[in-house]
Amino acid sequence: MHPLVLMFRRNNDPYTTSSSGPGKYQLEAASGSFFPDMIDFVAGLFGGAAGVVVGHPFDTVKVHMQTDDPKNPKYRGTFHCLRVILRRDGIRGIYRGISSPMAGIGLVNAIVFGVYGNVQKYSNDPNSLMTHFYAGSIAGICQSFVCSPMELAKTRLQLSKQIDSGIKFSGPVHCLRHIFKTEGIRGTFKGLVATILRDIPGFAGYFVSYEYMMRLQTNPGVPYVLLAGGFAGIASWIACYPLDVVKTHMQADALGKEAKYTGFIDCAVKGYKNEGIQYFFRGLNSTLIRAFPMNAACFFVVGWVLDFWHANSGMKSMKHSEKSLTLMNLDNKAQADLDIVAPTVEEAVRKLITENSFPYQSGSPPQDVVHNRFPSNTINIPKESKNCMANDCNIK
Numbered sequence: 001m002h003p004l005v006l007m008f009r010r011n012n013d014p015y016t017t018s019s020s021g022p023g024k025y026q027l028e029a030a031s032g033s034f035f036p037d038m039i040d041f042v043a044g045l046f047g048g049a050a051g052v053v054v055g056h057p058f059d060t061v062k063v064h065m066q067t068d069d070p071k072n073p074k075y076r077g078t079f080h081c082l083r084v085i086l087r088r089d090g091i092r093g094i095y096r097g098i099s100s101p102m103a104g105i106g107l108v109n110a111i112v113f114g115v116y117g118n119v120q121k122y123s124n125d126p127n128s129l130m131t132h133f134y135a136g137s138i139a140g141i142c143q144s145f146v147c148s149p150m151e152l153a154k155t156r157l158q159l160s161k162q163i164d165s166g167i168k169f170s171g172p173v174h175c176l177r178h179i180f181k182t183e184g185i186r187g188t189f190k191g192l193v194a195t196i197l198r199d200i201p202g203f204a205g206y207f208v209s210y211e212y213m214m215r216l217q218t219n220p221g222v223p224y225v226l227l228a229g230g231f232a233g234i235a236s237w238i239a240c241y242p243l244d245v246v247k248t249h250m251q252a253d254a255l256g257k258e259a260k261y262t263g264f265i266d267c268a269v270k271g272y273k274n275e276g277i278q279y280f281f282r283g284l285n286s287t288l289i290r291a292f293p294m295n296a297a298c299f300f301v302v303g304w305v306l307d308f309w310h311a312n313s314g315m316k317s318m319k320h321s322e323k324s325l326t327l328m329n330l331d332n333k334a335q336a337d338l339d340i341v342a343p344t345v346e347e348a349v350r351k352l353i354t355e356n357s358f359p360y361q362s363g364s365p366p367q368d369v370v371h372n373r374f375p376s377n378t379i380n381i382p383k384e385s386k387n388c389m390a391n392d393c394n395i396k
């Protein structure tokens with residue numbers, strides 16, 4: 001994704017063709033350069049890592065609850081389960097299996113944010129929620145190929161006390177290698193279909209709900225961004241939870257003759273027959289309790305990294321851009337307007353954008369300026385332009 005980099009300059013700037021007098025401004029958008037792509041990856045990496053640290057203890061609880069014996073349950077609820085594991089296995093028990101999501105999360109997040117952003121950006125109608133819906137779905141499919149084996153290893157490590165494979169795994173790679181050796185490539189990708197089925201609604205719900213919530217506020221502060229990220233995580237899990245239960249059972253199942261289930265449907269049907277509709281919701285509480293802080297942390301850190309980067313590289317990405325686009329002509333804005341509307345340049349520009357329709361020329365898809373996907377309420381204005389506008393209009 002390429003958050004819009006706005007640049008404004010006076011019309012007598014050599015880059016622009018029209019030549020009206022000084023004191024009149026044009027807004028231009030820099031299309032993304034190579035750098036925003038890389039920074040998205042880094043942002044996803046940090047956001048993902050933050051989310052894993054915050055969320056993993058709850059993930060362990062989730063997997064234990066999902067695979068608990070329904071006839072004779074060991075755990076009375078999320079926090080009971082957390083306490084039992086903590087008492088029995090300590091902090092290590094609760095963080096068991098974290099290396100796998102940690103290691104895989106960079107790749108998964110790069111795929112998720114990369115695919116999502118690009119599909120969204122290059123679609124015909126980048127700002128519609130429908131676009132966010134299918135961009136999220138496609139991202140969900142793409143990341144499944146990495147996510148599925150990763151979660152397979154995670155599930156087996158988390159349940160290592162319950163699933164007796166005769167070996168003590170030293171980590172996810174060891175675990176996956178063992179699976180590959182004994183069960184082949186099919187074994188390594190056990191649960192792939194279930195993962196895809198889960199993550200299409202999962203990531204569609206994730207991004208649509210985040211986007212939707214960010215649009216409700218023009219100028220979201222930190223608490224709001226955390227809230228939006230947290231609720232996006234919750235919405236996403238509600239959209240796909242029953243599929244996640246089936247996925248976990250498939251991945252916890254053995255292969256070959258020992259296997260209890262022949263496939264996704266079989267697993268779902270057997271679970272339902274055994275236990276009724278409840279089967280599909282066991283562990284939902286702990287999942288939602290985990291999803292909130294985890295995704296609040298994830299979206300917040302992603303946004304923070306992107307903001308930090310863009311605040312420090314506005315001019316650079318402008319220079320790297322080969323396209324010069326006149327997005328908005330502010331010729332008709334009187335200087336006096338700017339004085340009144342807002343105390344800072346950013347707010348003045350924001351105001352101008354929200355109050356005007358936002359025409360654009362071909363070459364770059366229209367981008368959401370005000371309601372960025374990420375907390376970016378930063379409108380990135382290069383220092384020189386900013387000083388210039390501040391001086392001219394008497395604002396900060």
Ligand SMILES: NC(=[NH2+])NCCC[C@H](N)C(=O)O
Pocket residue numbers: 051198199202203206233236237240291294295
């Ligand atoms: N069901 C999903 N995969 N939803 C997307 C949310 C992903 C997020 N990293 C989480 O685990 O909460």
